[in-house]
Amino acid sequence: MLNLVIIGAGAMGQNHAAVIKNNPLCRLVGMADANPQQANVAARFDTRFYTDIETMLLAEKPDGAIIVSPNHLHADHAELCAQHGVHMLIEKPVADSLARAQQIIVATEKYKVRALVGHHRRHSPLIQKTRAMIAEGALGQLVAVMAQFLLKKPDDYFEVGWRSQKNIGGPTLINLIHDIDGLRFMCGEITQVYAQSRSSVRQFDVEDTLSANLVFANGALGTVLASDAVAAPWSYEQTAKENPMYFSSEQNCYHFAGTAGALAFPSMHLWQFLDAAKAGWQHPMTQTQIVVEHADPLARQLTHFCHVIQGTEPPLVTVQDAARSLATVLALLESARSGQIIFV
Ligand SMILES: NC(=O)c1ccc[n+]([C@@H]2O[C@H](COP(=O)([O-])OP(=O)(O)OC[C@H]3O[C@@H](n4cnc5c(N)ncnc54)[C@H](O)[C@@H]3O)[C@@H](O)[C@H]2O)c1
CATH class of the missing domain: 3.30.360.10 (Dihydrodipicolinate Reductase; domain 2)
Incomplete structure (x- = not known):
């Protein structure tokens, strides 16, 4: 059973939380959102809530994080996950610029973590x-x-x-x-x-x-x-x-x-x-x-992400590949x- 966290408890973060609930390979152990009002989302999914991402990563030591924050924050949030050795599923677009996508590539290579991009289709x-x-x-x-x-x-x-x-x-x-x-x-x-x-x-x-x-x-x-x-x-x-x-x-x-x-x-x-x-x-x-x-x-993507974390499947959508769509x-x-x- 893999422990996952979600960064960004907005509209799409809630969709990810819902599919985690129905997947036997993983469980949701925390949600982080800069807006304290989103605590009620975490409560609804019966999981712990944090307003600070790093505090959550330190406390939960998750196997994987799903990054569902606004586009311009993906790169910084991905870098933070990489620094804590956490594999990640990053929502699309992978970033808001090619330089920011490159920032993610550098961080994942430096800290040797795996990243899948959420082109779920x-x-x-x-x-x-x-x-x-x-x-x-x-x-x-x-x-x-x-x-x-x-x-x-x-x-x-x-x-x-x-x-x-x-x-x-x-x-x-x-x-x-x-x-x-x-x-x-x-x-x-x-x-x-x-x-x-x-x-x-x-x-x-x-x-x-x-x-x-x-x-x-x-x-x-x-x-x-x-x-x-x-x-x-x-x-x-x-x-x-x-x-x-x-x-x-x-x-x-x-x-x-x-x-x-x-x-x-x-x-x-x-x-x-x-x-x-x-x-x-x-x-x-x-x-x-x-x-x-x-x-x-979305459910099939989550199962694939679990296999990416376990190292049994290579990411179907790499950061490099998603950067080409960007x-x-x-x-x-x-x-x-x-x-x-x-x-x-
Ligand atoms: N795959 C899909 O079909 C699909 C669909 C919708 C959205 N998305 C993607 O998901 C991402 C989020 O979109 P959304 O529509 O859910 O946005 P949203 O604005 O509803 O949710 C984003 C959440 O991130 C939070 N947030 C902002 N700054 C933060 C920070 N510094 N730390 C932690 N949380 C922070 C906000 O408070 C908000 O709750 C975007 O990248 C979007 O492109 C993907």
């Missing part, structure tokens, strides 16, 4: 199946990818200040990074981006809407359309049915098209020509349902700012 059976299908050539040569993150965040979401703060919050850094990381995992590396953004609905310093063109290393092209200010059901959150917090629609958020077939995600409808020898727009296509058994990626979303923001194509 990589543990999704839907994402893993799609990655395997693309790799096995089920679509032929991958040519075109279309991704949408189109939903409406409730207004009270923005009562938490950092979520709309430039260079720390905003939907590209907080949300679209999930999609970008997933696209990298499924389709291969993204090498070039060109983006435009607007903040005309919410009028915050951060964007509420972004459109982008992507170039993948394998030659495929992609488009991304993202907005957290629209009345729309086309996002991973609202279609994948992996988190009951979200309204769930019977829609798709991604489309993958190749020379031999196309896949709608997450309906997992595979489109192919009935007769591969008769391909062309006048010929009939068939729709095949690819069956994927659903599982909660570099890609930073490139999107830089392209939107400068109007230039950015090479990642």
